[in-house]
Amino acid sequence: MKKLPQFLIFVIIIFLPLFHILIAMYQNQSWLQLNAWLPLLLWLIGCMAGFLALQMDQILDIFITNPDSNLAKAVKNYLKQKHISYGLNLLENNKHLQPRLSFRSVTFQIIWIMLVIFTFTSTASSFGKGLVIGLGARLLIEQWEFYFSNRNLLKNWLFWQIKREINDQELKWYLIIVTSFLIIMDITIKI
Numbered sequence: 219m220k221k222l223p224q225f226l227i228f229v230i231i232i233f234l235p236l237f238h239i240l241i242a243m244y245q246n247q248s249w250l251q252l253n254a255w256l257p258l259l260l261w262l263i264g265c266m267a268g269f270l271a272l273q274m275d276q277i278l279d280i281f282i283t284n285p286d287s288n289l290a291k292a293v294k295n296y297l298k299q300k301h302i303s304y305g306l307n308l309l310e311n312n313k314h315l316q317p318r319l320s321f322r323s324v325t326f327q328i329i330w331i332m333l334v335i336f337t338f339t340s341t342a343s344s345f346g347k348g349l350v351i352g353l354g355a356r357l358l359i360e361q362w363e364f365y366f367s368n369r370n371l372l373k374n375w376l377f378w379q380i381k382r383e384i385n386d387q388e389l390k391w392y393l394i395i396v397t398s399f400l401i402i403m404d405i406t407i408k409i
Contacts, residue, residue, distance in 0.1 A: 231355040231400070232265045232348075235407045257344040264348025269356045271349070275321035276309050289315045313360070317374050322357065324376045327396060330354055334403055347407055354400050358393070365393055 236258060243254055280290035289312050296305030313319075320326055334350045341347070364372035373384050376392075384392075 227359050228265075228269060228352075228355055231351065231404055232262065234404050236261070260344040261348040264343075264345035265352035265355075266348075267345075268349040268352025268354070271353055272321055272356050272360075273306070273309070275319045276313060276316055279316050279319055280309070283318075284316070287315070314364075314368065314371055317371060318378050319375070322360070322375050323379045324392070325379045327357065327376075330357070331396075331399060334399075338403060338407065351400070351404060351407070354396075358397050358400055361393055362397075365389065 239258065280287070280293050284290055289309070293305045293309050296302070296308060330350065330353065334354065337343070337346050337350050361372060361376070364375065369386055369389060373389060376389075377384050
């Protein structure tokens, strides 16, 4: 599978809104005040929590939805031996074996878009805004990876709940639209 530089892309998405704020803090000399840094810290923690939240979907799949699959047995074996990092790494490298994860479906992404709009318009919580951006960023990074490496798997991954055949052009436009939405939200965010 072709791998995108996930960490680098994620860091760019996370730090894009921070540049504007850091420049404003520098100009106002508020960077010397400790309370000016709290929203930035909460934003970063929220982004990391959102990034890691997608792992929960995979973990729920191996413990609840498909506990008898070979992947579930292998991951559980690592966890029993207290090799947690090996188990999580195995899970991450074999996510293609889990094609029906709820968080990675188009249905969830529609809910995610509504959650982003609600969070950005109705709350001042830097943590909440970071959480939804981190979640969306990881989703899109993974989806673009699969777009470049295995489009049929991505189509199954995204559209299994609605049972509609999607062609490559529709998939491409779907990803462009959702990615554009994330970038617009990321640029216009007020932390």
